[in-house]
Amino acid sequence: MxxxxxxxxxxxxxxxxxxxxxxxxxxxxxxxxxxxxxxxxxxxxxxxxxxxxxxxxxxxxxxxxxxxxxxxxxxxxxxxxxxxxxxxxxxxxxxxxxxxxxxxENIPDNSFGILIEALISGNNASYSVELREKVKRNLELNAEKCLSNGGTTPLGYKLVRLNPNEEKSKKKYVINEETAPTVQEVFTKYANGWSIKEICDSLNARGLKSAQRAAFNKSSLHTMLCNRKYLGIYIYDGIEIPGGMPQIIDEDLFNKVAEKMKLNKKNPGRARAKAEYILTTKLFCGYCKEKMVGHSSNQISKKGIIFNYYKCKNSGRNKPCKKKMVHKDYIEDIIIMECRKLLTPENISRIAKEVVKIAQSFDDRSALHRLESLIQKAQEEKENQMTSLRACKDDTIREMIFEDLGRIGAEIKELEKQIEIEKERHYVVTEQQVVDHLKSLADGDIKDITYRKSLIRLFVNKIFLYDDKFTITFNTGDEEVTITEVMLSEIEEELSGNSLCFLKNKVHQ
Ligand SMILES: [Zn+2]
CATH class of the missing domain: 3.40.50.1390 (Resolvase, N-terminal catalytic domain)
Structure with a gap:
């Protein structure tokens, strides 16, 4: 092969x-x-x-x-x-x-393996309460000192080294006396009825530059006017710490601008929030088995709602498949609810047992074994070369052997270092840890996008969608579930209790 x-x-x-x-x-x-x-x-x-x-x-x-x-x-x-x-x-x-x-790593090459890989690969993309807590604590520490966590510095601020003598010192946000007045001007003008375009033109005419060191445009101004950091709130990755930044805009002005923006929102030309199609790669057309992909309609309802769908890749004008489009939030919500149903106490304990069993097989430390056998090989080679060296009288050949010995020596050193790293790794996962993790998934916030993505990534293997039903296979080795129309409406009721907004099987065209 x-x-x-x-x-x-x-x-x-x-x-x-x-x-x-x-x-x-x-x-x-x-x-x-x-x-x-x-x-x-x-x-x-x-x-x-x-x-x-x-x-x-x-x-x-x-x-x-x-x-x-x-x-x-x-x-x-x-x-x-x-x-x-x-x-x-x-x-x-x-x-x-x-x-x-x-x-x-011995991870089985089947759907269950996907689940295990996600749970124990140590990949911190997995939804983990503990990790979020840790990140939050770090951020709080940084916020206390107005420290930068990377990313673009918003206009009106600049970064200064905490320790001026240290090149790699952490940096903190301070007000940039040169650009902060521009921020204040933008907010004031907008609050006084200037349009975004008028403000843009006025700034660009004076050659002022945005945070990206470019000319201002609608989108950069829009971002600025929505940026709550100007209120002195330190924001990073969904975590907000009031008072963590120097304040540039006072609350009255900020709120006035927010009100105005709300009123002007009817304008469809403004930047759209990009929809995340979290079922991509998992959702297939039940009729022709082709992938179903995200599709955003150009229509916008009076309320400013943009319709997002999944559609069969084989459907549409001049395409053979007649599968109707399905509303994105509608189908995603149903799948999320199905995943949650999976997380019963019995199922959680069964999955945890399987995960731990496989995690234990990691303990044979195959990486370690391989590295050790490589060292052994290198050492044998070293011995052989030493023997040749002792028997050799030719200076040129002796020179070559010396070179070889140097190379082998370096190799052994490198391998020893790797073994040390490998030994530090711990693959010990306890059943309780997995249970806790899954339990946290069982009652996560259904509207949290990270949570939604994690659930689907972890548990959903494949979904075949028909117009009146769908079948879903999970990564947990559970039997395939078929959801028919009757069940769909039951789920709908359950969901409406969670005030999730979706249109009832609304099909565009
Ligand atoms: Zn199709």
Whole structure:
């Protein structure tokens, strides 16, 4: 079987195996399995957004040529960046007959494996209350000192080093005396009835620049007028800490602007919030089995609601499939409720048991074994070279042997370092931990997008959607569930109690 290896070394926020070690272990693994490695793809120290991984993208592209059947990775977290990446890329690879395989983790290659991988891969994209708490505490610490957490600095602020003598010192927000007046001007003008376009023109005519150091446009001004940081609120990733920033706009003015914006909202030209189609890669047309994809209608209701749908890729003008479109929130809500139903105490305890069983099989520490056998090999080679050296009289050859010995010595040192890193890892997952995690998922906030995504990513394997029913398979090994129209309306009632807004099977066109 032909395989390729994908290795990645990230910004080293934590200690991790070097590219060389990842490659070595993958090659050793391939050898033990009888695979032929036809190519390596390596991304070194890149910041982590998927488009920053050129070799990864290349590997995905090359998979279309169908010259290899597997992608080997040192650990599965080398493959995934965030929670959506893996599903999408794995689906792409699967289409080309390619599977992803970890050289060091025994995760079963079935739907249950997806669940386990998500739960124990240590990938912090997984919804974890504990993690959020930790992040929050860090942010609070940063906020106390008005420290930057990265990202664009809003106009009106600047960053100064906390410790001026230290180049890598943390930075804190202070008012930028040069640009803060512009922010005040924008708010005041808007509150006094200027249009966004008029304000834009006025600022650009004077050559003033936005936070991105570019000319102002509608979108940058809109962002500014909505930015509650100007009230002195430190905001990061959904967490808000009042008083965590220096204040630029007082509350009266800010509220006045907010009121005005609400009134002007009827204007459909304003930037739309981009809908996230969380069922992408999981939702299929029941009739033609094609993927169902996100589709946003151009129509906007009087109330300013934009209609978002999933539609079969094979449907539409001049396309054969007659599957009707389905309202996005409607179908997503139903699937979410089905996932929650899955999380009964009995099911939770069953899943936890299975997860722990598999986690324990990690304890054979195959990565460690492989590294140790590599060291052993290197040491044998060293011995052999030493023997040759003792027998050798030719100076040129002796020189070459010395060089070899140097290389082997460095290799052994490197491997020893990797083993140390590997030993620090702990794969111990207790049943209670998994139970707690799943319990937290059972009563998460149904409107929280992160929560919704986690539920679907973890539990949903595949959904086939018909016009009057759908079938859903879960990652938990539970039996396929078919939901018919009668059940749909029951769920609807349940949902309306949660005041979720969706249109009743509203079909566009
Ligand atoms: Zn179809």
């Amino acid at each position: 032909n395989v390729v290896i994908y290795a990645r070394y990230s910004d080293s926020k934590q200690r991790e195996e070097s590219i060389e070690a990842q490659l070595k272990v993958c090659h050793a693994y391939a050898e033990s399995k009888g695979y032929t490695v036809i190519r390596e793809y390596i991304d070194r120290a890149l910041s982590g957004r998927s488009d920053d991984r050129p070799q990864f993208q290349l590997m995905i592209k090359h998979s279309e040529r169908k010259q290899f059947q597997k992608v080997l990775v040192y650990k599965l977290d080398r493959f995934s960046r965030d929670e959506y990446d893996p599903a999408i890329y794995k689906a792409q690879l699967r289409k080309n007959g390619v599977k992803v395989e970890s050289a060091t």
